Amino acid sequence: MAPILTVRDLTKRYGGLTAVSEVSFDVEANEILSIIGPNGAGKSTIFKLISSFVKPTRGEVRFDGEVISGLSPHTVARKGVVRTFQETTIFKGMTARDSVIVAHHLRSRASLAGFYFGTATARRDEQEFGDSADEILEFLGLGPVRYELASNLPQGHLRALGIAVGLAANPKILLLDEPFAGMNADETARAVEMVRAVRERGLTLLLVEHDMAAVMKISDRIVVINFGVKIAEGTPAAIRADEKVIEAYLGVEDETIGL
Amino acid sequence: MKPAKNGLRVAAVAVFLLVVFVVVPAAIAASGRTDLYYTLSSVALLSIASGGVWLTFYIGRINIGQGAYSLVGGYVSAILVTTYGVSFWVSLPIAGLFCATASVLVGLPILRLRGVYFAMVTLILTEVARLAALALPITGGAKGITNIPPPGAIRIFGLTVVPAFDTFAERNAAFYFLSVTMMVLAFAALWRLVNSRLGRLFAALRQNEDLASSMGLNVPMLRVLAYAISSFLGGVGGAIFVAIAQSIYPSSFTVNDSVNFMLNCFLGGLSYVFGPMLGTLVLYFGWDLLFQAGEYQLLIYSGVMILLMLLLPNGLLSLRPPAIRPSLRMPAKRTS
Amino acid sequence: MEQVIANGLYLGAQYALIALGLTLIFALMNVLNFAHGQMYVLGGFITYEVYGLMKLPFVVALLASALTLAALGALAERFLFRTVIRRSQREESTMLLAAGVAYFLDAAILLLFGEKQRGVPKIVKGVLSIDNLIIPWDRVLVAGLAVAFIVAFILMMQFTKPGRAMRALAQDRVAAQLMGVPVAFYGLVGFALGAMLAGLVGGLLVTITGVNSGIGGPISIKAFMMVMIGGAGVVGGAIAGGFILGMLESVGLTVLHAYGDITYLVIFVGLMVFLAIRPNGLMGKPWG
Numbered sequence: 104m105a106p107i108l109t110v111r112d113l114t115k116r117y118g119g120l121t122a123v124s125e126v127s128f129d130v131e132a133n134e135i136l137s138i139i140g141p142n143g144a145g146k147s148t149i150f151k152l153i154s155s156f157v158k159p160t161r162g163e164v165r166f167d168g169e170v171i172s173g174l175s176p177h178t179v180a181r182k183g184v185v186r187t188f189q190e191t192t193i194f195k196g197m198t199a200r201d202s203v204i205v206a207h208h209l210r211s212r213a214s215l216a217g218f219y220f221g222t223a224t225a226r227r228d229e230q231e232f233g234d235s236a237d238e239i240l241e242f243l244g245l246g247p248v249r250y251e252l253a254s255n256l257p258q259g260h261l262r263a264l265g266i267a268v269g270l271a272a273n274p275k276i277l278l279l280d281e282p283f284a285g286m287n288a289d290e291t292a293r294a295v296e297m298v299r300a301v302r303e304r305g306l307t308l309l310l311v312e313h314d315m316a317a318v319m320k321i322s323d324r325i326v327v328i329n330f331g332v333k334i335a336e337g338t339p340a341a342i343r344a345d346e347k348v349i350e351a352y353l354g355v356e357d358e359t360i361g362l
Numbered sequence: 363m364k365p366a367k368n369g370l371r372v373a374a375v376a377v378f379l380l381v382v383f384v385v386v387p388a389a390i391a392a393s394g395r396t397d398l399y400y401t402l403s404s405v406a407l408l409s410i411a412s413g414g415v416w417l418t419f420y421i422g423r424i425n426i427g428q429g430a431y432s433l434v435g436g437y438v439s440a441i442l443v444t445t446y447g448v449s450f451w452v453s454l455p456i457a458g459l460f461c462a463t464a465s466v467l468v469g470l471p472i473l474r475l476r477g478v479y480f481a482m483v484t485l486i487l488t489e490v491a492r493l494a495a496l497a498l499p500i501t502g503g504a505k506g507i508t509n510i511p512p513p514g515a516i517r518i519f520g521l522t523v524v525p526a527f528d529t530f531a532e533r534n535a536a537f538y539f540l541s542v543t544m545m546v547l548a549f550a551a552l553w554r555l556v557n558s559r560l561g562r563l564f565a566a567l568r569q570n571e572d573l574a575s576s577m578g579l580n581v582p583m584l585r586v587l588a589y590a591i592s593s594f595l596g597g598v599g600g601a602i603f604v605a606i607a608q609s610i611y612p613s614s615f616t617v618n619d620s621v622n623f624m625l626n627c628f629l630g631g632l633s634y635v636f637g638p639m640l641g642t643l644v645l646y647f648g649w650d651l652l653f654q655a656g657e658y659q660l661l662i663y664s665g666v667m668i669l670l671m672l673l674l675p676n677g678l679l680s681l682r683p684p685a686i687r688p689s690l691r692m693p694a695k696r697t698s
Numbered sequence: 699m700e701q702v703i704a705n706g707l708y709l710g711a712q713y714a715l716i717a718l719g720l721t722l723i724f725a726l727m728n729v730l731n732f733a734h735g736q737m738y739v740l741g742g743f744i745t746y747e748v749y750g751l752m753k754l755p756f757v758v759a760l761l762a763s764a765l766t767l768a769a770l771g772a773l774a775e776r777f778l779f780r781t782v783i784r785r786s787q788r789e790e791s792t793m794l795l796a797a798g799v800a801y802f803l804d805a806a807i808l809l810l811f812g813e814k815q816r817g818v819p820k821i822v823k824g825v826l827s828i829d830n831l832i833i834p835w836d837r838v839l840v841a842g843l844a845v846a847f848i849v850a851f852i853l854m855m856q857f858t859k860p861g862r863a864m865r866a867l868a869q870d871r872v873a874a875q876l877m878g879v880p881v882a883f884y885g886l887v888g889f890a891l892g893a894m895l896a897g898l899v900g901g902l903l904v905t906i907t908g909v910n911s912g913i914g915g916p917i918s919i920k921a922f923m924m925v926m927i928g929g930a931g932v933v934g935g936a937i938a939g940g941f942i943l944g945m946l947e948s949v950g951l952t953v954l955h956a957y958g959d960i961t962y963l964v965i966f967v968g969l970m971v972f973l974a975i976r977p978n979g980l981m982g983k984p985w986g
Contacts, residue, residue, distance in 0.1 A: 419790070424790050424793065468970075471970075471971075471974030472973070472974060474974075475977045476977075478724070478930055479930070479973065479978065481730070482926050483926070483969075483970055483973055485919060486919070486966045486970065487970070489919065490966045490967060493960075493962060497960060617915065624794065625797060628791065628794045632788055657808075658805075658809070659805075660801060660802075660804065660805035660808070661805035661806060661809060663801070664799075664801035664802035665802055667798045667801070668778065668798040671782055671791065671794065671795050672781050675782050675785040675791055676785075676786060
């Protein structure tokens with residue numbers, strides 16, 4: 104089966120600085136692929152390149168066979184490639200539920216004029232989105248806090264809200280930006296379960312992450328980036344044993360690479 | 363919406379309409395202060411333009427260029443009426459649409475800018491409009507366009523729905539009703555906008571453009587849409603203003619006016635749809651009243667303005683009791 | 699040709715000094731000083747009073763302008779801007795406050811100094827002529843002083859403790875606070891310094907072009923444009939913007955002289971196109 108997402112020779116240069124260089128890999132449908140690498144390796148740049156928040160200097164990203172690199176971010180989202188953000192990116196003035204409802208935008212059948220006049224179609228959309236939002240929030244454990252303002256939510260809930268908002272946009276592939284950052288062992292275990300459950304819904308997941316233990320536990324495959332270049336790709340077992348990877352992480356405690 | 367709140371709102375609107383359409387004209391007739399018709403018409407028209415600026419604030423941009431669209435709208439209407447003999451009533455929507463179209467062309471590149479950069483670009487926009495009015499042959503240059511005839515009658519199927527303005531004994535009264543009707547329509551449309559789902563998209567856009575993009579919101583298009591509506595309102599306000607003044611010059615709307623539209627919004631309260639209306643009323647009347655102060659007029663005016671900004675940095679309407687404050691939230695409970 | 703360039707450089711030096719003040723205030727306080735032009739005008743009038751009317755030495759007059767504006771800037775920051783920044787929910791409010799202050803200063807200046815155009819006697823007589831280049835000596839002196847002030851400013855920002863503190867504050871307010879920089883104090887100093895620079899240029903230019911109460915607004919707009927070209931919040935940007943605008947004006951007025959007002963129309967439209975391509979100017983820091 105053809106991969107759902109292909110990245111070919113992806114390169115990004117900022118003036119004299121090369122953040123990402125000739126990175127290529129495939130993502131299979133319904134798999135969980137993680138991109139890891141030391142700090143400053145270029146992981147988040149790759150992330151932004153794939154979701155088209157940054158345009159590549161060279162190379163291309165294809166989704167379902169179609170080139171998406173260079174398209175505007177909202178068009179890419181419309182095609183089914185949805186990214187999440189770090190937990191500080193929220194709608195400050197909206198409740199969790201409202202944020203998730205707005206995130207359903209891509210599913211609307213009413214037109215903008217319909218939105219304005221509140222036509223029957225728009226109202227039906229609204230009703231459905233409300234129900235769907237409740238379901239998603241429940242699924243991610245945010246049911247009890249859904250009427251809270253996003254700005255009042257603690258970090259853990261905000262992380263889940265980010266995923267909720269991503270799910271509402273009806274993605275085929277969801278890009279998770281450091282979903283386990285700053286979590287303790289318990290929280291990480293719960294988050295790992297949550298990510299697994301999202302995959303069960305039929306989505307493909309692409310993670311950028313630092314937390315090695317979580318990555319090893321949850322990923323089907325891993326891509327390792329260092330200094331903007333792909334240095335390894337494979338199953339967690341293969342990566343764990345890969346010398347280049349160990350060398351890249353030299354100086355990092357053994358436990359964190361899951362040895 | 364809770365029934366009680368709804369009832370209160372309807373009552374407030376009814377009272378407002380009553381005051382504007384019945385009480386004020388009666389008071390003016392009784393006191394003989396027909397000059398107030400002109401003053402209040404100005405307030406109404408300027409508040410329409412300010413309402414447009416408010417909408418650009420709503421999508422998170424500081425718009426100091428509304429004067430440009432008021433000027434352009436005024437000129438479009440003036441040229442259509444004087445050179446091409448078009449009826450004022452037809453020229454009005456054309457002026458608005460012309461401004462909206464122009465703003466799409468201008469907005470597409472500049473709406474990517476934010477904060478001070480966007481503000482500064484819009485500031486020069488007003489100057490560009492003025493300089494263009496001076497330079498272009500069609501606008502008559504520095505001498506402007508004068509002797510613009512007052513609006514004619516609106517006849518539908520032979521019935522005179524609105525009489526020609528020069529048949530009114532008190533022409534300014536006719537303009538008053540026109541201006542105030544437009545103001546009510548404009549703000550009703552704005553109110554509906556921010557309370558609709560489209561308004562929620564704008565609010566999302568203002569709060570975080572990146573997040574909104576990731577949800578599939580066509581951010582560039584939505585921004586331009588808001589800006590076009592804003593400029594439409596500016597153009598319409600300008601066109602009616604020109605009809606009242608019966609003339610237009612390149613200096614009819616300047617950077618000062620653009621700044622004032624912005625100040626009107628700010629003073630009223632940027633979080634409230636009716637902020638610009640209140641702000642325009644207070645600032646315009648304040649300025650007029652201070653005429654008595656002679657050479658100290660500007661000093662006292664700006665001094666009070668600064669004071670108000672210090673005391674009420676979130677605008678006059680931030681004094682409203684919370685119960686009636688318009689909520690930007692969705693209805694909280696779903697029906698089971 | 700050389701004349702045009704010389705004029706451009708001379709204008710550029712003045713404009714750069716104005717832009718520096720504006721960009722400094724923006725960098726430190728995220729405030730776009732709408733009243734910058736009025737501060738320039740006030741500086742000009744003070745020099746007119748001290749040097750032109752009271753017949754005191756020019757240096758004293760400049761000092762008077764500088765100190766008065768510094769005090770004004772400090773007061774404005776401490777009592778007006780600081781309050782609004784703290785209490786307002788929207789970041790646009792400082793710009794609007796500055797607009798109010800601009801109106802207030804316009805009114806005060808009109809009341810204090812009247813509406814007539816004022817000038818002062820030349821500080822240096824005579825004309826410098828090299829080949830076919832003719833520059834009055836006073837312009838040379840004023841340009842030289844402007845450049846000297848710019849250099850002094852840059853040196854101060856680079857090598858003195860207050861300068862480093864202000865740079866830290868401009869880069870990252872929170873980090874600066876954590877490092878123990880008294881941010882409130884330096885915000886005040888920065889504002890005062892920015893206002894002072896505006897007043898200085900006013901004092902310098904009153905000797906050449908005079909001053910009247912109505913030019914505050916247009917000067918503000920010019921200052922904004924320079925800062926937009928070069929990029930807000932960056933010293934290099936302000937200087938670049940100043941010189942670029944100076945050159946554009948000089949070239950434009952000569953080349954487009956036949957077409958009258960078109961110069962500024964062309965500059966404005968050009969600027970809008972430029973900003974559409976480079977939103978943060980040549981070197982500016984992005985907003986927000």
